[in-house]
Amino acid sequence: MKLLANDGIDPIGKELLERAGFTVDTVHIPQEELVSKLPYYDAVTVRSATKLRKELIDVCPNLKLIGRGGVGMDNIDVAYARSKGIAVVNTPAASSLSVAELVFAHLYGGVRFLYDANRRMPLEGDTGFAGLKKSFAKGVELRGKTLGVIGFGRIGQETAKVALGVGMDVVACDFVNVPKTLTLNLSGGILVDVPVKQSSMEELLKTADFISLHVPFLNKPVLGKAEFDLMKEGVGIVNASRGGTIDEAELIAALDSGKVAFAGLDVFENEPTPRKELLLHKKVSLTPHIGAATNEAQERIGVELANIIIDFFQR
Template identity: 70%
Template sequence: MIKILANDGIDPIGKKMLEEAGFVVDTETVPQDKLAEALLNYDGITVRSATKLRKELIDQVPNIKLIGRGGVGMDNIDVEYARSKGITVVNTPAASSLSVAELVFAHLFTGVRFLQDSNRKMPVEGNTRFNDLKKAYAKGIELRGKTIGIIGFGRIGRETATVALGLGMNVLAYDLFPFEGSLSLSFQGGASVQIPVKTVSLEEVITGSDFISLHTPFADKPILGAEEFAKMKKGVAVVNCSRGGTIDEPALIEALNNGKVAFAGLDVFDNEPTPKAELLQHPKVSLTPHIGASTNEAQERIGAELANLIIDHFNK
């Protein structure tokens, strides 16, 4: 009987699918320092972003035949090394795309109407300085007609572009792999329309966008640093729902303080789970604690997709 440790949890739908296929699924989290011993009793493991599966651990668990990542990024797994050892490594890149894209726009709508600051001040000052706060937050802007730059045009980047197009925004997109095609906008009742989209240079995205959203894997150095901020439009906004480390955080703080960047929306940080206090307390930053894929719908899709991948692998 195949045993799977879902160390960072799995949606009940995925767990049920695996159990109905004859697998044993344990969902009790094993601490990182106890994993080597625990995994000797399992054939496979699924993780999210919390559990780390590095070379040293992989060498200690030769019985593991599959590693499943619920989500997109696999920065916490030494993927190529695992595969060199004959371990199958799978993830679920499509399942969370819409959830992440919608969070991008939650941050954008928050920033353009100053909600991140008003939600802090209204509870303590709303009954004494109501008119002052009303004046302070009276210069919001609309998203329609503005240009969003999308850096990284994979599944999540394209989903973000689709939401933007539906709102009447212009899209500039960049990716290491150029794209020229169309995106489908679907409407209630089954109607849809195809919108042509093609990628441009990174320089065009950085210099020509009113808002910039990052959708790239972790890189050796930040994609957006002081040099890039200097080239952006004054009053630009930046959203990062991809990976910590893709923005130079000190450079971002400087750009927020000098007014080059109007606001930032951050779901990911350099030092998770202990982000910089200066970012957490900044009045121009909208904050979430790495919840891009954390919707009920996305977790159901991730669980089901992961279960199917595991079942297919062990039933070959």
């Protein structure tokens, strides 16, 4: 069996596949060349960069499996692929902690103005140190504040666990029932059950000091003008889920007005070319869609994906 890991795969996952008899190619094939080269493979794995749409699927009669390393599969025409008899699989649990920790990197950086200080210190630190110190002297602590988590799947729950672990209150909103408690695995193997409150979207928006999004792309923004109007003054927002889940024009307006104190963005509407207004905004903390990009998560993803693929073809 020939497998193309077009967006890479962890070496351990590659080794597992090769031991099982697969030929694994890891050299990236540009999107425009896939139409001529992908038909020679039995399986392909991707992350978020490679797009597998109907037109490409139609020219790949040998393709039996598509594997997504990670959670969201909006870069794959999943239903169409499955209608053609192609298995489509992903690894939803492997990257949850890495995404949650990135959310808190944005949150901690946000409440202490690191996103702006890291821009201004190299330019003004040697001549305006005292002024910068005064500008960034009104930080706040996360402990005791309320984090609203919109979308309470694996990543939302992992984010909530981190929040509870640092002493935040958590309110969660989802269209399914939210668990009443989450189990924190503390140092030394100590397990502690901590309560979580489920709320309506309206209540969450009105009460949360910080909001973290963990929803799939839904063809329309989850947060638009009406939602921003309900939020507390000076709220902080982090989006490490999918681009398009926040109306970016309304977010910019809310940042400019002070309604939103800061935003941490790992995803954008029009990746890979985010709008300049966000990239240059002094109240935005930025990362280039790296939520799952830790060594630990990539190893877990590679191993899980390899085992899924091996099991599928051995059946």
